[in-house]
Amino acid sequence: MEYRTGNFNKDMDKLAKEFNSSLSVDKRLFREDIDASIAHAKMLQKCRIIASGDADAIIAGLTGIKADIESGALKVKNAEDIHMFVESELTKKIGDAGKALHTARSRNDQVATDFKLYVRKSCDITAELLSNLIFKLTELAEKNTDAVMPGFTHLQKAQPVTAAHHLMAYAEMFFRDLTRFKDCRKRLNSLPLGSRALAGTPYPIDRDYVKELLQFDSISNNSIDGVADRDFVTEYLYCAANTMTHLSRFAEEIIIFSSSDYGYITVDEAYSTGSSVMPQKRNPDIAELIRGKTGRVFGALTAMLTTMKALPLAYNKDMQEDKEIFFDADDTLSSCLNVFTGMVTTLKYNKETMFYACAFGYINATDAADYLVTLRGIPFRTAYGIISALVGYAVSKNNTPLDVLTLEEFNTCHINGDKKDLIKEFNRLNKEKPLFAADIYQKINIQNILDTLTSDGGPAEEAVKKSILNLRKRLEAL
Ligand code: ARG
Numbered sequence: 376m377e378y379r380t381g382n383f384n385k386d387m388d389k390l391a392k393e394f395n396s397s398l399s400v401d402k403r404l405f406r407e408d409i410d411a412s413i414a415h416a417k418m419l420q421k422c423r424i425i426a427s428g429d430a431d432a433i434i435a436g437l438t439g440i441k442a443d444i445e446s447g448a449l450k451v452k453n454a455e456d457i458h459m460f461v462e463s464e465l466t467k468k469i470g471d472a473g474k475a476l477h478t479a480r481s482r483n484d485q486v487a488t489d490f491k492l493y494v495r496k497s498c499d500i501t502a503e504l505l506s507n508l509i510f511k512l513t514e515l516a517e518k519n520t521d522a523v524m525p526g527f528t529h530l531q532k533a534q535p536v537t538a539a540h541h542l543m544a545y546a547e548m549f550f551r552d553l554t555r556f557k558d559c560r561k562r563l564n565s566l567p568l569g570s571r572a573l574a575g576t577p578y579p580i581d582r583d584y585v586k587e588l589l590q591f592d593s594i595s596n597n598s599i600d601g602v603a604d605r606d607f608v609t610e611y612l613y614c615a616a617n618t619m620t621h622l623s624r625f626a627e628e629i630i631i632f633s634s635s636d637y638g639y640i641t642v643d644e645a646y647s648t649g650s651s652v653m654p655q656k657r658n659p660d661i662a663e664l665i666r667g668k669t670g671r672v673f674g675a676l677t678a679m680l681t682t683m684k685a686l687p688l689a690y691n692k693d694m695q696e697d698k699e700i701f702f703d704a705d706d707t708l709s710s711c712l713n714v715f716t717g718m719v720t721t722l723k724y725n726k727e728t729m730f731y732a733c734a735f736g737y738i739n740a741t742d743a744a745d746y747l748v749t750l751r752g753i754p755f756r757t758a759y760g761i762i763s764a765l766v767g768y769a770v771s772k773n774n775t776p777l778d779v780l781t782l783e784e785f786n787t788c789h790i791n792g793d794k795k796d797l798i799k800e801f802n803r804l805n806k807e808k809p810l811f812a813a814d815i816y817q818k819i820n821i822q823n824i825l826d827t828l829t830s831d832g833g834p835a836e837e838a839v840k841k842s843i844l845n846l847r848k849r850l851e852a853l
Contacts, residue, residue, distance in 0.1 A: 378454050378463070395692075398460060400699045402451040407492040408461050408485070409441045414588040415480055415568060424479060424578050429472035436469040437461070456695075458482050458489075479578035480571055483602040483690040487567035490698065492589065494607050497705050498560035504712040505553040505618070509850060511720045512546040513843045515539075520836045523825060524639060524729035525738050530631075532736030535821050538639075538724045540834035543842050545625050550846060552618040557853065559614050563607035566591040570601030573689035603689040605679070608697050612676040615708045616669075622711055623669040626662040629722070633659055638728045643721035646714075661718050665711045675704035730821070734776050737766050739819035743777060746818040751810060760797045761810070764789040778819055785811040 379387055387395070413434050420430030440461060443449035454460035459482075466473035519538035526536035566589060569575065569582040575598040582594040595601035632639040642659050650656035678700045682693055740762050747758035768789035769775045786809045788801045804810055817823055829835040832842060 378459060380459070395455065397456045397695050397698065398451065398454050400702065401457045401486075401695075402460070403702060404457050404489045404493055404698070405444050405451065405461065406441060407489040407496075408457050409437045411485065411488045411492060411568060411589060412461065412476060413437050414585050416476055417588060418581055418585045419475070419478055421584060422579050422581050424580070425475040426472075429475045432469045432472040433465065433476050436465045436473060439468065440464050456482070456486075458485050479576045479580050480568060481602075483572050484567045484570040484598075487570070487602055487604065488589070490701075491563055491567065491591075491607055494563060494611050494701070495560055497611065498556045498563075501615075501618075501705075501708060501712070502553055502556045502560075504709060504716070505549050505556065506850060506853070508712060508716045508719070509546050509549050509553065509846070511716055512542050512549070513847055515720060515722065516542040516546065516839065516843055519724050519726075520839050522724045522726045522729060523733055523821060524724075525733050525736060526834070532732075532738050534738050534741055535733050535825050535828075536834040537825065537836070537839060538726075538729065539836075539839045539843075543839060543846070545621065546846055548621045549618070550849065552614065552621060553853070555614045555617065556611075559607070559610045561592070562610065564591050565593040565595050567595045567601035567604070570595060570598035573599050573602050599689045603686075605683055605694060605697055608701050609676065609679050609683065612672070612679050612701065612704055615704050616672050616676045618708060619669040619672040619711065622715055623666045625719070626666040626715070629662040629718070630659045630666070633662075637732070638725055639732065641723040641725060642718065643723070645721060646718040661714055665715055668707050668711055671707055672704045675700045733821045735774065737769070737777060739777055739821060739824055740766050742819050742824050743815065746815055747810065750812075750814070750818075751804070753804065757797070757800055760790065760794065761801055764791065764797075767791075778816055782809075782811060782813060782815075785815060 379392070386392075416425075416430050416433040416437070419425040420427050440449060444451060449464065451457070451460055454463060462473065462476060465476060516539035519542065522538035523535055524538055524541065525532040526534050526541070566582065566586045568585055568589075569580055586592075586594050595604070629640065629642065631637060633642050642657075642662070646659075646661045647657045648660040650658060679697060682696050682700070686693055743765070744755065744758040744762040747753040747761060748755050751758075753761075765777070765780075765785065768784070769777060769780060786805060788798060788805070790798045790801055792798075801810070826835055829838050831838065833839075
């Protein structure tokens with residue numbers, strides 16, 4: 376059946392027609408299309424642009440179509456896009472009155488409006504998913520404020536932190552994501568309808584009334600921009616890509632920390648898979664898939680930016696690509712957030728393994744240097760040189776941990792012969808009074824170190840508890 380509108384002497388080529396159609400993708404907009412059409416019809420009625428009886432019939436007809444699509448009684452097919460489908464079904468249903476619906480609008484402002492309504496809802500749904508994830512992370516953190524683990528830089532053990540502190544780092548990242556989606560919603564919430572094809576309309580329409588009905592905050596200020604703008608799609612996709620980046624970093628750490636060489640965490644069996652060959656295997660497929668799907672969402676952002684790049688104003692058919700790109704990325708994001716939240720809430724931290732891991736890798740070396748600064752008044756750079764030589768010595772002794780060295784070894788100069796000044800300084804200081812006394816062992820004890828890292832935002836138990844409460848407050852205030 377030919378569904379093309381316009382004045383043509385022959386049918387469209389079959390492939391070209393299929394190629395041009397967006398129905399298989401944009402049928403997902405049927406609710407938004409119908410809601411926006413109902414608002415438009417109410418406005419046309421109020422402004423006496425169409426007969427009041429026709430408007431009543433249109434509104435009743437559209438309401439019925441929505442229910443029929445929802446129940447499956449009406450199949451969405453045989454139209455170029457969802458807008459043409461709804462309009463033609465309406466006319467089939469209510470007759471000539473249906474033909475009045477498209478007065479004072481165009482598919483250009485219609486699709487921009489429908490899509491904004493959809494993306495707005497996605498902002499709300501994603502914000503809710505993020506909020507849930509953040510809250511769950513604070514709960515898991517609360518259970519692990521005493522779970523000491525090595526913190527890393529360059530994936531090398533650096534300084535002691537706790538699992539709670541590490542989890543809260545992600546909670547903060549997701550909180551920023553959440554605020555980004557909220558911002559995106561605010562910025563997109565202006566109504567394009569009334570821009571018509573690009574040049575507005577001579578009909579005495581009331582855009583503010585439609586704005587109120589559809590709960591937009593404002594109306595678009597320029598009719599060309601109203602139909603040409605897809606910033607709300609690129610912005611959402613940026614927010615999504617950024618969230619996926621955060622998920623991928625977390626997923627990567629779950630993969631690393633659950634590997635047998637680390638064993639810091641155990642991924643619950645409900646989120647683990649086996650190997651078809653190796654009986655011993657437990658694979659973190661879910662985390663890997665989330666890491667993998669990140670590329671797909673980045674692809675969507677790049678695709679959308681590239682689709683819009685250098686497009687002349689106003690509407691161009693290129694823009695029809697926006698929905699397929701968006702839906703795929705949005706579906707990916709929400710499934711990742713859902714499954715990730717489940718996986719993360721069932722993670723088990725192996726506290727003993729993590730604590731044991733802190734004994735190796737010299738994560739107390741900074742504190743040994745701080746000891747010389749605080750207790751011996753030595754400038755930090757000098758203290759750093761002394762401890763780095765001490766660590767070099769300990770490494771050469773089969774990676775002996777610092778707290779296993781004897782006091783005599785501490786007080787022996789291990790500085791490389793090239794560094795004459797530093798050797799001199801070491802000897803001078805050590806002669807006055809041995810550089811290290813027995814209290815060095817308390818100073819470099821891992822638990823003691825953590826207990827002193829009390830600065831705001833730091834890993835000490837009390838500091839992390841404060842951070843948890845602080846984030847929950849900010850979450851509630853949103
Ligand atoms: N299916 C089109 C889209 O998604 C709707 C707008 C069509 N407008 C037009 N002038 N052809 O972009």
